[in-house]
Amino acid sequence: MRLxxxxxxxxxxxxxxxxxxxxxxxxxxxRLHHPLAPVPTRREYQVPRAAQQESRPAGRCC
Incomplete structure (x- = not known):
């Protein structure tokens, strides 16, 4: 159980x-806010998110 x-x-x-x-x-x-819209794939989610993070590097340590 502990394991x-x-x-x-x-x-x-x-x-x-x-x-x-x-x-x-x-x-x-x-799914909650757009129940009829298809859910983006992980890649469709990550590409714009990575671009957004790269455009604002000040919030990251490296």
């Missing part, structure tokens, strides 16, 4: 660290 809980915590942490959970949250918001 499963720890594994779940590690999985949660890694998903937050890599940004995978952010896409899942975006999909949830998209």
């Amino acid at each position: 499963r809980r720890r594994a779940r915590a590690v999985r949660w942490y890694l998903r937050e660290l890599t940004g995978e959970a952010e896409y899942d949250r975006y999909c949830g918001r998209h």
Whole structure:
């Protein structure tokens, strides 16, 4: 039981660290606010997001 809980915590942490959970949250918001529109693929979501991050480098450490 403890091992499963720890594994779940590690999985949660890694998903937050890599940004995978952010896409899942975006999909949830998209389905809520635009129920008839198709949900963008992960790539369709990442390309404009990466461009936006690159246009504002001051908010990042490196």
